[in-house]
Amino acid sequence: MIDSGGANTLDVAKPELCCPPAKKILTLLFMVLLTLAILFGNLVTLAVVLGTKYSHTPQGYLKASLAVADLAVGLLVVPLSIYAEVTLMVTERPPDWTSLSSEVTGFHPCVLVGPVFAGCTLVSISTIFLLTMERSVAVLKPLHKDSVITRRRTSVLILMSWVGSFFLAVCPLVFSRDIALEYNACSRMCNYVPGAAARFPGPAWNILLLFPAFDFTLLAATVVINLVSLSSIRRHSRRRQHLAGSELQRAKPTFSDIKAARTIGTLTVAFTASFTPVAVFVVGNVFGHQWCHFSFLAFWILASNSCWNVIIYSVRDRKFRLCAHKLFIPSLGRRSSKA
Template sequence: MLGNSSSSPNCTACSQSFAGGVCKLLLMVFLTIAITLGNVVSLLVFFCVKQFRTSQGYLKASLALADLAVGLIVVPYSVYREVNLLAYGMEKETERSEHLACFITGPIFAGCTLVSISTIFLLSVERSVAVLRPLQKKAVITKRRTICLILVSWTVSFCLAWTPILSTSHITMQYNPCSKLCNYAFPTGELPGSQWNVLLLFPVFDFTVLSGTVVTNFITFTSVHYYCKTRKQLGEEPQASNRLALSDITAAKTIGILTFAFLTSFSPIAVFVVGSVMGHLWCQFSFFAFWSLTSNSCWNVAIYSVWDPKFRQGVRELFNRVVLKSASKHPNHSLEGHSSSPACVTVLKEVFQPENTR
């Protein structure tokens, strides 16, 4: 009886641990499917529907590509590790392969997160110019400039992601059983020191960019509110030089909601990073913080679908085109943008085509 009574709490704890692991695994699998499918649809709409190949469309495609990398590389690796843990009760990887995988997925997750933040900032600036200077929008915001800014965003973001590892030998990448992701960590047996402060670079950069995004959105919405108020008071359409398109206002609102969603999902991870630098472990909170941020990769498509009627129209057009192609051996070429070239080739032609001929 003593043996049974002493083992019962252990069995109960083991059962609860197993049940919790299964629930977390199901969440990871769901996020993998949702992130992948949602962002694949976004990229297909961008490449296949011509009206979306604008400067704003390029930025949204960059955001979708960063989120897709999280859904295809980062989350599946966590699923693989957790399946191993639940199936065998221990890790079935060699230390070398474990470090190699984490040195790939860890910086990808950090870099794609920074890309998402900087891209949302660029989207906010693009919408602000469109609202405040509608006549100068096409001259200021060109596709070539947008592509250059996207490349700068990806380069800076991934350089920052590798900075903690390259700046000191005291920081490495390890799979964290608490967060279920590959995180920056100290080698076994070493305690955090002054080198750990380099990780503060992430919250400083992120909150600086997010603060700029919030200020930009505030200016944009103030202008939109003033425009709508003036239009209501006059009871007539404003002059062409001061007229805002409904699509510009809708896009500004969509990007404002995107900013709020990302700020909400990023705040817990910033608190966790600061706490880690101060020496706190926060195992349970780390899972909540990191996976709240990860789940943000599938929120973008949901926000587009609810708030952006042009995106919904693009999705309908995309799937109608697929139905027409499958139903007929001679597809309607008017839906192909009068071009039989692959979508990626068409996009590249538009990027390098002179702006004044579009």
Template sequence: MWGNSSSLNCTLSSPALLGEICKLVLMVLLIVAIVLGNVVSLLVFLQARQFRTSQGYLKASLALADLAVGLIVVPYSLYREASSLASGLGQGSNTATPSLPCFITGPLFAGCTFVSITTIFLLSVERSVAVLKPLHKKAVITKRRTAWLILLSWSMSFSLAVVPMLSSPDITLQYSPCSKMCIYTFPAARLPHSPWNIMLLFAAFDFSLLGGTFAINFITFATIRQYCKARRQLGSEAPHGSRLSFSDITAAKTISILTFAFSASFSPIAVFVVGSVLGYQWCRFSFYAFWILTSNSCWNVAIYSAWDPKFRRGVRELFSRPVLNSTSQRPSRSTEGDNSAPACVAVLKEMFRPENA
């Protein structure tokens, strides 16, 4: 403690300070991008009736998981790093001690990650049914079934996120000055024997779902390729028994891009988890691994905007809604009840309402 002032001056004059400030700026930009992007996505999916479909509800679930990362997980890391920098503490002085917020943000980040990959898997299944069995899509994929699958994915994902702490009392959550995140850790005083291997469950779960998602997407695109080939041979007339639309094909492409983006962002963190179980300590690599995965929370809206024309049209309608409302005619009596209720309540009622045959 005697050398606090001199070490502070040394730290302020060192290039390490610039690196810490750049990381803080990165966190601020990520918070803005994640929150704004996913709020726009939720408003588009929930306000526009054309998106009140099974696919739209799944994308809204994905946006909600990403929004939770931008509202809770990243701001806590920003608070810890800003407090550390304001106090004049270097990276080595930022001790990793258990704290109550870590027991919230740590499982929340893990649970939201599991929700993301589970939702992408469900989106791939939904598109596969729409492409392989277009005439049976409405009977197989209903809004009510989709709502129950969303609830199941959230409950399963967050249950899985707390499995390491429940499986062993030695595994806890601490804020890591290396990764700038709350991570699962094993006390240094004890050797990580078999209980630490439970962390491999995270990588096994995600890679199993990713493998299944890639297989489903491969089958879907093989069917789309055959459909396009048959359509070229028959001219503009669609093959018998198939009613694939341009929006169905575009949605399949969008979901495949989401799958590749998540796979690219998750692979470094999977390598880090496996390395940690084997006893390796990768301080600098852990920062890049965790924050590459975190940045994935703001990619979805960019992917939708680039590949989905319906989403772009929904965004334009969302921001031009006040102008449209002022010039539109008064709503009919049948729709006044829906407009008076909050949009989220109306969506929930629509999701769980039994659908007529």
């Protein structure tokens, strides 16, 4: 999302444009496979959420929101990088809009793709936070779950997360004339960059640090809530070994709630691990470090997180697996209904 290298970025990026053909092919193959994985995985998630009554719940709505955000990355962000790589391989020169030294006439793709990637990343973080809150209520206050967590309230929160995330994504362009969007040949993505007139420290640089500060604040809150929920689950598991069944039924979370809380905890760990390299790169870049090769790894690790959600659901959520099988293998659904 962000690269604060400014005018020096082109100098660092030149060696990347002359990399060996084998490296270009492997990079392109990785991008294509990642696009297919993102599209397939999130379409499966949407099909399960929208096509089964089991998923018509607040948690299902949040999963659908997360899948739409990830799907946007697969439809817009990664394909633009693939187009730039293919153009470079075929014509032996990058598209005009990828050159930092050229004046682009007409529509610049990064004006759309940059905020989409930033906005969808923020939506993913805020949605994981909302999923964590939803699961914490189910685990800590099981008797109040249905009255506190409703589909209407969840829909409003989802809308607020999308509006707030994309507002934050365009803030650097709206509130600072010293920040622009340019395609970076190191990361192979559209990044926010400070203009040549931007001085460090200054307002432009502070805005660039807004994304990692917001993301880590929300991720830290998510981790804390997950720890509280998982600690409650652990206490409940110990209590279950000592209490009689009648006493235990008074106010306990269901097995599905416990399983879902652990799944959301896994999602949080996966997203934190994928976002951390970008945050490290941005902070280092602000202080003058270029890290060209590291920028590619950081941004594409973050992009690859868009296909991890369906993998985590498939591994940890048995109902999700069964619903996916019934949708794509109808004979399995008929056999289970007869049984």
